[in-house]
Amino acid sequence: MKQRCLNFIIGLPLLAGTLMPACNTASDNRRTIGAANETLFDKSDTANPSMRILEKDADFAMTAINGGIMEIQLGQLAQNNARAQSVRDFGLRMIRDHSGANNEILTLARQKNISLTTALGDDKKKKYNELRSLEGERFDKKYMSWMVTDHMKGINEFRQYVSGGADQDLVQWALAKLPVWELHLRYARQVDSLLRK
Template identity: 55%
Template sequence: MKQSIFSLLVCVVMVLGAIATACNTGPDSRKAAQDSNEVKFNKSDTANPSTATLEKDADFAVTAADGGRMEVELGQLAQRNGQRQEVKDFGRMMEKDHSAANSELKALAAQKNISLPDSLSEGMKRKYDRLRDLKGAAFDKEYIKLMVADHQEDVDAFRHYTDKGADQNLVQWAKGKLPVLETHLQHAQQVDSLLKH
């Protein structure tokens, strides 16, 4: 009985996700992924007490995927809308590095049966939309300011996860990405300093 209710819940979440994607309305993509993971890794599953831990690992993966997707899309935007070559080059680096990281995370999540967002979350869309219509120097300033703040948050989140995460494959992936994120932060700070002079 418990298994059939669980199966029904999984089906309902999948159907709602498909409907939301088809209509482009409905739940936020990040929330939909989190809800799907919550059903899969239900904390009340007494047969498998590690499911609450798996849900925390899944939450990290969802957050990392959402942020990584935004970095790629904003990197592409920087190459189109940026004025300074340093900003365009930084955007190219974001697109390349985060595309590779996103592919690795997607493959790892598939192995772990973790659902990831299939589009930008509402929060990430708002960040993207704020920059979309800016061009030239105005774009450069706002984009790099966002990249500094965003990478500071990313570095903190990845450090925290590498200390507290349970899934060793995901922890190792995060450890491997942490130096890259730290380099991105330093680079963003350097470009930010250039733009202020």
């Protein structure tokens, strides 16, 4: 079975609202967590063939947490870098809603014995750094445009998981979150549209 890095992103600093982008040890942490999860999948394959799907479910949980932590960090960034009050308000909404969602999926992941780390993935780190370098109107436009694109992508990922996920707890969680993410998308489109006038 090929080794996968299951990079779950959550931790106590997040709960305090102070999580910053991961440091240089992120790759080492992902390898360690990936090895621990790979062992879990190997044991599941041997003990119960129906548990093989756990890897797919864990991948979804990782994607959801990774996306959530990114939304929180960018929402925090918007509080400092945004010019428009509507953008700062949107960022606050992302912090609130995604913090709650991450706490919920963290609980589910723990129940499934999935190892967690606080490392932000390289692709997310790159996007965060790109937006961090912007301020004012340039930040507002880039951030809101990306929020539209990112929420469209996230909604598609959640819909795919709802239709094909095996773990019913995670499927029900994803199903409950879809209307919230769809509301975020409508909100993001409204703010983005106003910024383009």
